[in-house]
């Protein structure tokens with residue numbers, strides 16, 4: 141079964157000068173259960189817009205979104221999906237631990253239970269020592285990790301991520317890749333994420349959807365059948381990276 | 389050796405206290421020199437005022453007047469806070485409501501507090517409610533305006549994030565709106581408290597038979613200038629006390645999350 145399925149989805153925005161800007165056209169997309177799907181494409185080709193549509197934040201103009209096989213409008217289990225935005229969106233008045241706890245508070249979890257869950261996640265994203273720091277006291281990379289923690293703490297079955305690791309340095313990025321793969325396998329989570337990093341797409345994804353711009357359309361869908369964990373230095377991965385670069 | 393941030397804060401605080409003391413000495417000095425060339429009913433000397441004040445403080449009636457004034461200011465302020473915050477949030481939440489009431493707010497803001505004092509006298513006569521009403525009418529629009537403006541600084545991205553977590557309206561209000569408007573609310577409330585306290589004296593002078601304002605007018609009518617000064621001193625001390633013991637520590641605690649301003 142697919143956890144996320146898009147059928148000929150289209151979206152236009154009204155520009156301020158009154159002209160219609162077609163951002164997405166006829167998008168078919170499929171995120172099978174327990175798979176990791178990467179969206180790649182040039183800047184401005186509508187990747188964030190696509191995630192916003194899947195998250196139910198903006199309605200599509202054409203086409204249909206299915207979540208767990210239900211039409212998006214009939215879908216009720218929204219809390220099983222979390223969205224890590226392109227910006228970290230940490231509340232400046234909350235500490236790291238409090239920011240991470242947000243989703244649990246929204247779901248009405250009692251304080252004592254929350255604390256244990258938050259502690260686990262802090263450890264997971266390597267921020268135990270910064271639990272009581274405010275966002276302005278964190279580095280860019282730490283802020284991304286806090287945002288990731290906030291998306292993971294509710295143990296979602298669908299995780300949407302918009303360029304989640306672009307602010308991390310390479311060694312931590314590799315570490316986060318391992319973590320995401322581990323958590324995805326452990327929690328049977330399905331992931332749909334956007335990236336600019338071709339290598340990241342190949343290392344993480346079962347499936348890579350290449351978009352082309354103006355308007356955003358699916359150019360190509362590549363299945364990556366390599367076993368995990370994938371070593372970025374191995375010839376198989378290097379070959380996939382090369383092929384993907386060619387199609388971009 | 390490099391000083392730690394904590395030490396540096398302490399250094400700065402000591403320096404500030406020194407400067408404040410110096411200022412106090414300078415002001416009292418000028419006042420003292422000025423009083424040498426003037427009769428006591430125009431400008432009494434600091435020593436004389438202090439003498440009168442120490443006598444005043446031990447009369448039982450003093451604390452009753454002090455208490456009743458504080459009570460009226462506090463009541464007016466509390467009403468103003470509740471009404472101002474609720475209305476500010478409402479007007480901020482609904483554009484139509486906001487546009488509808490905007491002119492009314494402008495009108496209320498242009499009516500001088502002394503005019504409210506006269507209305508209060510007509511409507512409430514010589515009672516606590518006169519002063520409370522005037523404090524309320526002075527403080528409420530200030531708080532309302534600040535809260536209302538604060539709501540427009542709410543980060544849309546945060547609201548969107550809240551949507552993905554399916555947060556309820558109440559949760560959004562408490563977890564996003566409230567923390568966002570708190571700094572603005574605090575600034576407004578502080579201003580409102582100061583204005584309210586000052587105007588309460590006028591209100592008491594016009595429409596009360598007790599309280600600091602009433603005593604001030606009494607002393608002025610009897611040309612007891614040293615008494616006027618002593619009551620004024622009392623007021624100043626009260627306001628400084630509230631600022632230093634209540635507002636400042638509260639502000640430091642509430643806004644610990646703010647990025648410290650470069651020194």
Ligand SMILES: Nc1ncnc2c1ncn2[C@@H]1O[C@H](COP(=O)(O)OP(=O)(O)OP(=O)(O)O)[C@@H](O)[C@H]1O
Pocket residue numbers: 153154155161163182183184185186187188189190226
């Ligand atoms: N709310 C909006 N109103 C008008 N135009 C919009 C809106 N949101 C996005 N756009 C436009 O849609 C296009 C796609 O935007 P989107 O943010 O989805 O791109 P993206 O693929 O995520 O780009 P990037 O890789 O730089 O993040 C852009 O041209 C943008 O200007």
Ligand SMILES: [Mg+2]
Pocket residue numbers: 187188189226302
């Ligand atoms: Mg984007």
